[in-house]
Amino acid sequence: MVRKPARMYTPIAGQVYTRREYMGGVPANKIVQYDAGNPRGDFPITLTLLVKESCQIRDSALEAARITANREITLAAGETGYHLKIRVYPHHVLRENKQAMGAGADRVSMGMRMSFGKAIGTAARVKPNQKLITLRTTVNCFKAAKEALRKASMKLPTPCSVIVEKGAELVK
Numbered sequence: 001m002v003r004k005p006a007r008m009y010t011p012i013a014g015q016v017y018t019r020r021e022y023m024g025g026v027p028a029n030k031i032v033q034y035d036a037g038n039p040r041g042d043f044p045i046t047l048t049l050l051v052k053e054s055c056q057i058r059d060s061a062l063e064a065a066r067i068t069a070n071r072e073i074t075l076a077a078g079e080t081g082y083h084l085k086i087r088v089y090p091h092h093v094l095r096e097n098k099q100a101m102g103a104g105a106d107r108v109s110m111g112m113r114m115s116f117g118k119a120i121g122t123a124a125r126v127k128p129n130q131k132l133i134t135l136r137t138t139v140n141c142f143k144a145a146k147e148a149l150r151k152a153s154m155k156l157p158t159p160c161s162v163i164v165e166k167g168a169e170l171v172k
Helices: 059-077 142-153
Strands: 035-037 045-051 055-058 082-086 092-096 118-126 131-137 160-166
Touching (some): 035 059, 055 059, 055 092, 059 082, 059 118, 059 142, 131 142, 142 160
Antiparallel strands (some): 035 082, 045 131, 045 160, 082 131, 092 118
16 A cells, blocks of 8 residues: 655644554554664764654654664764664554545445544654754764764654754864
8 A cells, every 4th residue: 555645644633642552453663773883882972863843753764764874874983983872762653544446445435434543653743852863973973973864864754953962162
């Protein structure tokens, strides 16, 4: 089945749907790991990806952003020269009332009757200026880390900004 356009899920409408014990089943989380690199390393520079607008970010978009940032920074810093952390968790369960398409669909489809919908995925609800991804690294890899977070922001459905939280005086 074709994935619905992002505009169907981007606006935040209604309460957060998170009570999994009441649902028939929820698709598995697509985010493979929330920490990458060397979590115990002593890194002087900390960069953070901030969200500028409130929206819902699907778990597949978070995973795509993580893969992109991880690949970019690994090329520059190696396996142990950084620590990348995803700061949000996709709690909100997305539902979809599937409609039958094609010949004879009017006899098969229920229309808007019983239109609660089935769980199709999960999303993280974010607010403006919320931290999404944090990347700690060395002074030598500062430009690569900034570029990694910029490329990761391209995978997300909202405008983002990269800020230097710690170590700004080291890179000037």
